Each structure stands twice: as structure tokens, then as C-alpha cells.
Amino acid sequence: MATPINRQTEMTLVQAVTDALRTKLTDDETTLVLGEDVGKNGGVFRATDGLQEEFGEDRIIDTPLSEAGIVGTSIGLAVNGFKPIVEIQFLGFIYPAYEQIMTHVSRIRMRTMGRYGVPMVIRAPYGAGIRAPEIHSDSTEALFTSMPGLKVVCPSTPYDAKGLLIAAIEDPDPVLFLESMRSYRAFKEPVPSEAYTIEIGKANCITEGQDVTLIAWGAMVQVAQKAATEAATRGISCEVIDLRTLYPLDRETISASVQKTGRAVIIHEAQATGGLGNDLLALINDTSFLYLRAPVARVTGFDVPVPLFALEDHYIPTPTRVLEAIQRTVDF
Amino acid sequence: MATPINRQTEMTLVQAVTDALRTKLTDDETTLVLGEDVGKNGGVFRATDGLQEEFGEDRIIDTPLSEAGIVGTSIGLAVNGFKPIVEIQFLGFIYPAYEQIMTHVSRIRMRTMGRYGVPMVIRAPYGAGIRAPEIHSDSTEALFTSMPGLKVVCPSTPYDAKGLLIAAIEDPDPVLFLESMRSYRAFKEPVPSEAYTIEIGKANCITEGQDVTLIAWGAMVQVAQKAATEAATRGISCEVIDLRTLYPLDRETISASVQKTGRAVIIHEAQATGGLGNDLLALINDTSFLYLRAPVARVTGFDVPVPLFALEDHYIPTPTRVLEAIQRTVDF
Amino acid sequence: METEFPIYRILDDAGQVTDTSKTDLLTKDLSLALFTHMNRIRTFDRKAINLQRQGRLGTYAPFEGQEAAQVGSAYALQDKDWVFPTYRDHGATLTFGADMVRTFLYWNGRVEGCVATDELHIFPPAVPIATQIPHAVGAAWAEKRKGSTQVAVAYFGDGATSEGDFHEGMNFASVFQAPVILFNQNNGYAISVPIQKQMHSETIAQKALAYGMPSVRIDGNDVFAVYFTMQKALERARSGGGPTLIEAVTWRFGAHTTADDPSKYRDQERSRDRVDPLERLEAFMKEQGFYDEQEIETIRSRHQEEVEAAVKTMESFPPPDVNDLFDHTFATLPDDLVRQKTDYLTARGN
């Protein structure tokens, strides 16, 4: 099938996910999509919409309601020639599969000295901000970035979503692919029709600036950008880094930026304690200590369970809170 | 039962755990011990040895091999008048219960606005260094310190073990109580026969020093102390802090120490990425930025799965590695 | 081993009595009481869907079609029993005595909606599937330890039986002979996944065989079958006979939630052909002469009023209190959390 080069379509992030899945389902027969309601229903967010019609029930598989079963069975499929692309309906429902991911998905390559790998992608919508029911809004990425043997990726735009998802599917190692629900339909942008990849492990400096480095991912990138725009009106020039890959971290891009600006504000939805922000902070401590003109600031969720949605706007970092942190950092 | 005051017995850490359990089983009828092999067998490390004989099968309960079942059922017991003290056989086997801990144990108080609390203690041996089989040597404390609504405690001495465990059992909120296997029988010390508590949330400055603050917990406290002794011969004066409580962190003790010494080395068995060291680093960044004369150093496991035991000595931080970090920090 | 699991029913689809051994028990009082609850919760349910459509409520999980299962089971309980519902069981909790205003609040993302009325032991709805099953077992076990005759009920769906927590809860219930009722509403679907893809077993009831636990399969749309089966299981539990699994075969008429489009995965027209549990009960009542138009009309309008009043109260409820974001994380907040709270409130000018 000859794909026209450079054709582009306006897509939302969730459409770009579907497009990436379709691309890989077409060109790699070993790929399978497994999950709850991914078939006829096309997934609760429609990320797999139309795929079962196109690729059949044999490749787009509605599983029982059983996260450990899905992931555990996919391990067996993965070591025996297939590439399972698993959808976990919401990140808050991945915990029943935690053991399988922790002791097997991430360790099988090490435990077999490379004889078996687990080329599995686990896709999971995450994050708050869409007035979802309880436990549907967790952003517990740090539970996975801290798991040796697993990569974690999180796109913030439709373009990145397609390129990163294809890269994740092609990766010989397991990748957790986090999709911000708030970003799913937040905006459209042109996405090339052909296959392309975005390298896992590389951050994206989306706005250059001189005074402060803002680091964010997923839905928080927009929050950071808004704060940066506002900061500009105050004469503060922010460099905005979209992390894209949460593990492994892009040490070069981050340290280069912080060494230039001398200041950093990290923004994430997860709570402060145990958040990925602390890994970034440690990276900056290790690489850029002498460049720092102010403590690294973190704007995060609070150290409380993600609340029911009536209070979620108080929980999620806002441009205002980011701006306050920028100002504090600059004023230090 | 009149307990003689100030009587002391030489005990190992694991004996102190048993003693604390016996103390609370005696004075609080709502306490129950649940776990795999905790009954006749007295636990695989003998932490519950003799308790079933003393308190009966009704209070010291051998459960099915089912961590989610143990924790899930204990939630029901806890909200309905009992204080379950759960033994998870090794921290590496807690993951099947991760969902129950993550979405229920830690959230029920918040979700019911305080109507129901979960006064549960989960005890788990953790850590490497005893040539144990695979998956028996994890130290994934950060998966729990990052969970809002849960406290995490880790004693490094028999005295602390008894006082902290009693405090944990008396706490109205759930506490994960981590017991270093390497410390279980490492040494004995006098432990008072009567009940006493050590406040949760307070660190213990066990050695005062001027040049560098060493922060450690569990088995790493001894490693830190050895390094401190060695450093002293080089004329470097180390302050050694035994963290005792891993969540909530003792901000005052840590920041006061680092503000005095201007340098910090954090030691833990878990891997660097996502380790609790990063929370400590963030705390120091937030409180003591201007006092720091060198980047905070971390001596940790590597970002790899805990290896099978033939390689574990390379994985676990050693006094030598700590000493190198101390020297690097002082020389910075 | 009891291994045949025919569907037990007292009324047939048309409301005719099929188990005549029960005829004497099917009194007017009982019929009317059950009808009243079923009509009340249906009124609530329809209103909630309506409010959601108008943007006055968050995503909502309707239970229309499952009223007999929920009312029949909850009505058999005693006040001091424990109820562990899912997100679809507010019909049961309302019947048991949950506050209607708080039930609405729950669906508006208000944590106040998680807190049960007064002395009732109703857990907040379990959202992670099947996780409430071990909780119910533990609470029931606690009652047994106390020597009381109270029981716990875990509500769960057909899809929930696939989760490990279902299995571990069933096993604990049987090993410790906890006085718990495992009340399954088999509505044929877990969101879009039909039961044939969920399991290879013919019935859910037979799953109890794995645990040496008594079980029964009933017509969950026959409120009498539900009520009397539940009663029997409760008696067994209260008298030390241990747990029972009840499979109540039912049907959800509407969407999985208001965010769901069932026409993606099933023919909604044909779905609507099923016999409505309320209509079935009405047919029975009419046949027996228990159905007084005027009386029924009074009940209906009473429920309309009650629901409207509850909506009003819900909508004039004090706005969410940001303190609640922090204050219930621990019995006593750690210093650092106090600091986070203070910083946040101070910056917001509080």
C-alpha cells in the first residue's frame, strides 16, 4: 500500500492514537490490541474506534474485566512472537496489574539475560480535569517511571502522540504510554498520514527562553505554556520543555536548559511526594548545581488522594499557581 | 498485669517486633494478626513465634495465600471495629495487594470524610543482603511513601522497632511497617519490657557532626555509620540521621542538620530513579538551598531490578561507596 | 454438589405465580412496599439521567431494568447490616435508607455523597471493579467475631467476576465462613462486553462450586424471587451457615453510564423488548387486586415530589469546601500537609 508522502490530516490527540494503532496494525501482523471494550465499542474514549471492523476480532480483542489477566496473558503472547498493545481503561485501574508489571513485564529481559523480551505497550488514559468519576483521574506515572525495565512515554500533542506511539510499539522493551484525557480532544493539529517515529528518551524544547525553565508533560504542557505567556507580559522569559518521555529522562536537554536559565519550575498533576518532579529535581541537582540561582520550584497536586471532581480544580496545577512559582523563583 | 518498670531484655530486632505484637495483643483486644504462616509456623522469620499459642487461632490467623484478600478483608475488619496487623511475607509480594492499598486502605478516610478510618498495620520484611531467592529482596518503599493517606515507618534497631510498632498499631491511620531482613538478627540491644512508643514522623539524629549529613534508614543506617566512622579518620565529621519514619518526613530535623553541615549524602537500597532519596533531596532543595555547599549526593541501588543474590553485593550501597560520596561532597 | 442452576422465579414474565408454594407470602403489603421502592428509585434514576443531560449532574450510571434485583435484595436487610455497593447500586442503597440528596451529590463529584446517613453502614460505591467484595467479607467476619447476627452484602456485576478480587473474596468468605451475601447482578454486559466473552461458564452461580459455597441463580427481574432468596441466604448467614452467592439475572435497559452509547454494541430496540420488572410486578398486583389506581398515583406523585425536593436541596447545597481537599487524608494532618494547605489557601486569599 503506497502511502502518499506528506499528506496531513487535522487530528485530535485521541485520533492520532487511533491513527498510530492503525498504522502499526497494518504493517506489523504480530500486533494485537487487547483490552476491555476495545472491540465493537472502540474503547471508552474511542481510541480503538473502527479497528475491530478493519482488523477483525482476532486482532482487536475484547478481554474479560481483568487487568492482571490482560497484562499477564500478554506477557505470554509477547514472549511467544506477538506485540500486544494493551489498553487499560484508566490509569487508576492499572493497579490490579501492578504485580504483573512490576515483577514480570519489567524484569523478564533481565531475568533471562535477554533471551526473552516483552515488547508490550500498555496504553492508559490518565489525569484529572474532565469531571470523571472517582479513581478515574489518577496520575501515578511515578509508580512506573521508578520501575527498572519499563519505559514511560506521555505525549502532549496529536503529532507527538502518533510518533511516540509508533516508536513505543516498535520498541523491543515494554512501554507504558500515558494519554492525558484532558488533552484527548483539547485541540487538533496536522498529523502526517505516513508512519513516523519520535525518539523515546528525548524531550522537546517547545519554547526557548532565558530566565526560567518550565518542565511539564501531558496536559500540564498547556498549563506551563499559558503561564509562560503570562510571565512574558511581566518581562520574564520562560523556556518550556515538554518532557515527552518520562523514563528514561533526557538529561542533556534538561540540564542544558537549566544551565542556561539558572532556574527551573516543574509542573505535574501528581502529588509532590514521590512525584516525578523529584527525579527531575535530582537530575538538576546532579548536573547543574552551580548554575542554580534559586531552588527548583515544583507546582504539583497536593499530598492528598485525587479528590472527587467537585474539588479537582483546586487539586490540579493552574497557570496562576505556575506563574506564582515562576515569580517566586525569579525573585529569590 | 503489673509490668515491672525499667526491666530490659537484650533482643534482636525481630524479637522486638514480636515483643511489640505481644504487648498490643495483650492490651488491645481488637488487635488481630493476619498473614501467611503467621500461626503455628510463627512466620517465616519467626516474628509471630509463639503468639498463636498464647492468643489463640482466633486472633493469630493463618490466611489463604492471597495478599489482596488479606488486605481487602482486613479493610472490612478495620472499619468494623478491629485492628488488623497484617504480615506480608516479603515486601516483594505486596504487589498483588497494591490496588487494595492504593485505592482503599489509603483513601477510605478521605472518601468518607473521616467517618471510617482504616487503623491497619501492614508489616513487611524488605531489602537485600541475605542471599534470599528472587523477588525476596525488593525495597520499594517509595511506592508507599508516595501514597497519600498511608504512613510508612522503618526501624533500624530493636529499641526503635518496638516503640515504632506500638505507635503504628495505636495510630488511627494505616501504617506500612518495613522490617529490614538484614537487620532482623544483626545485633541485640536492651529493650524495655513495658510498652512505649516512638513518635511517628520524627527522625533520630544518632551521631552529631559538622561537615556532612548522612540520611539513611533500615539496614542502611549501619552502612552510613560505618562510612561515618571511616570518614572521621579522614577528619570529616558526619552527622548521621536515622529517618525512622519515611512518610511523613521530619522536615525540621533534616533541614536543621543540612543547614548546619551544608552537605548531605542520602543512602538507600532502592534504585535512584523514583527513590525516596529524591523526596529528601526535594525537601533539602525547598528548605536549605542557600546553605548547600555541594550538590546533595545519593548512594543508592542502581536503576536495575534487584539482581539474583550472586550480584546483590554490587547492588547494595556499601560503606565504601558512601565514603566516596562523602569525599566527593566535601571536595566539591 | 448442587450443580444444576435453573433460574428460580416466583412470577413469570406476565406476573403469574409459578412457585405456588409462596403464594401466601405474596401479600398486598409486601407487594406495595416493593412496588413503592421500585417506583421511587426509578423516579430517582430517570431524574438523574435528565439532570446529567442538562449538565446539572456529572457522568451518571443508570440502573433502569435492575430495580427488582436492587430493591428485592436491599429490602430484606436489617438496619444494622452492612452494604458494599458499586456505582450502579444506589437503587439498593436508597432502598436500604441512604439519603437521596447525598446520592445526588455523589454524582456531582461531591465527597459528601460518599458518607452514609446516620448509623447506616453503607460504604462509598466501589469504583474499581470487585474491590468491595473482600471488604464486605471482612466486615461480615468482624460481625461474626463480635457474635452479632448482622451480615454484610457485596453488590457486584457479571464483569466483576473476572477480577482476582472476586476470587480472593469468595475464597476468604468460604474459608472463614463469613456471614456475607455475594449478590451478583448479572445484567449480561460489562460496558460493551457480553457475558459470553466475559466467561466460559454457563452461569455465575456455578462459580460458587469452586469454593464449596452454596449458590443460587434467580430471575433478578422478579422482585419476589429476589426478596425471598435473599431472605433465605440472610437467615443462613445470621444463623452461622456462612456465605451465599446469589446470581440475579437481570438486564440494564439503558446505557452503561451517561457517557456510554449502547447502540455501539447492541440493538437498543431489542433491549427494550425485555419485560420491565416494574411492569411485571404491576401485572401481578393487578391480577391479585392489589393495584388501586389512586393509591398508585399517590405513590408516584409522592416520589416525584421527593425527588424534585432532593434536587432542590442538592442544588442549594453549600459549595464544595476546599478544606475537604486536605482535611480527611489523615486523622491528624502531618505538618507538611498543613503547610501545603496553608500555602494554597493563603495564596488564594483565604
Add this chain to the structure above:
Amino acid sequence: METEFPIYRILDDAGQVTDTSKTDLLTKDLSLALFTHMNRIRTFDRKAINLQRQGRLGTYAPFEGQEAAQVGSAYALQDKDWVFPTYRDHGATLTFGADMVRTFLYWNGRVEGCVATDELHIFPPAVPIATQIPHAVGAAWAEKRKGSTQVAVAYFGDGATSEGDFHEGMNFASVFQAPVILFNQNNGYAISVPIQKQMHSETIAQKALAYGMPSVRIDGNDVFAVYFTMQKALERARSGGGPTLIEAVTWRFGAHTTADDPSKYRDQERSRDRVDPLERLEAFMKEQGFYDEQEIETIRSRHQEEVEAAVKTMESFPPPDVNDLFDHTFATLPDDLVRQKTDYLTARGN
């Protein structure tokens, strides 16, 4: 539903044939082959315990008493099948073809011991209980997708049936009709916990009823019963008939592991009274005239030599390579991990 689960056996305790329909199949060749494997793994097992006592091996999990179950099941497999063992199933994996030196290495904490020989598909032993069950289901499902006739076997104990992963694996196996054998060795104990405290069901076999899966309960100490039952299940799986649960009732003579003291929880004297599966087979062979003292002696000393040689090779194996601590975490190590490795090795003077 098949609901009675009598224990199927071909030989009785004394080695007398009870299922005479099988007599013709109980040939000398088969007897000797099974005997050979059983004797071989027992020799290995006893040596391993010995080495552990001398501090030449780490904590070790012995399987004495379970040789018939492990040999009978593994001997029925084809080379290209998949095996998912636990920490106690190296009797099965050795029979299937695992390397003896590597098996020793495993118990010395060497990751090399996790890597199967050549083309054999043997997963590293599952230490977290029951987690291997879904893996086996997935691997089997993959074979089915490829249109092959290969199967996967999951080995697991009685205690494992309590975990959620057992349940989820069983359900997937049945829903997707995976060609997998769920081979349970019910040795009566999970460490110290007797099966009566582990479950309320009379048998493990009956747990298959929950999944509409065929199952059978057999005397796991009768190597013929194990072998022929396994064969039948394998044939079913290979010909598209889906999964089978086999409950092989057996007994562990020794400790749970060398770190365990069974006298804490059971009478080891009485435990030793059980009929030894090897002795039972020997009795049969003697009765049939299959037992040639000299031949047997040759086999025994061959195994002694093999095991001694393996120990020697194990003990002269190259020392652990610190590179292996890092190198297999990912197919390509991330920069930061390379840095961690280099820093560490440099500081150590490498």
C-alpha cells in the same frame, strides 16, 4: 457438569495395577524411562539439599515426594512445548530437558540459572505465587494463533489457587480456549498452611467448574496416572479442545525450603510414612519383572556421576559478571544507566 472428582490412579499404593484397561500400556520401556527420570531428579534434589547444608548453595526448595507428578507430567511433553514452572518444579524442568548445571546455578543466585537450554521454552521459575499462570495461558494462546499444535503447561501448587492470578488465568484460558494445561501439584501445604485452611472446597479439581473447564483429580504419586492423564489433556489441547486443569494429589516429604522447619507445623515422622512414588514404581516394576537389579544400579550410579559432575561444573563456573547487573535491563541501555554502570565500574578500578 462433571462434578464428582474421585482420585484417578493406575497403580495402588503397593504398585498393583488398579486400572487394568491401561495394563498393556505399562511397558518395560516406559517404566524404565520414568524410573530413570525420577531417580535422576531425586539424586539431584538430595544433592542440592546437601550442598545447601554445606553452604555451597543458597536456600533451596526440595521436591522429594513429588517426583511422580513432575516426571509424569513433563515426560508427556513435546520439545517445542512451553513450560512455566515454580521454584519447586526443577524436577519437571530437568525431565523436560533443562540443563542441570544451570539448575544448580539458579539456586546459587546466578541469573544464568534462569536461562533455558538451547531451543527449549522454559520460563524462569515463578517466585511470586501464581503469576506464571496467565503467562502460560498467553504463550499457549500465541501457539493457537500461529496454528501450531504446541501447548503450554503452568505448574503451580495448592496454595497458588488462592491468588487472583490463578483465577484470572483460568478464566482467560477458558474464554480464549487456550491450549494450556493447568498442572496443579496439591502437596497439602503452602509452607505451613494446610489445604483445609487454604480453601473450603474439597478438591482443587472442582475449581474448574467455575470456568466450564474440564478437570481431573489424580494420584500424583502414581507416575502412570500422571503420565496418561497428562497425555489425554495434551491431546485435547493440541486438537483444539482447550485447557484442562489437572489436580495431582501428592506430598512433599521434606521442608518447604531449606530455610523451613516443618516440625513447627506437622509431624514429620508421620509425613515420612507416606508411600514414596519411586518405591511404588519400583514395586510395580519388580512385580512385572521389569526390575533388573544390575540395570537399576547402573542407572543409579550414572545419576550420581552426572550430578557430581554438574556440581563440579557449577562450582568452577566463571564468577558472576558485574556487567550482568546492568546489561539486561533493556535491549539498549539508556544513557543514564550506562553512566551508572561506568561510574560504578570505574570506581571499582574496572
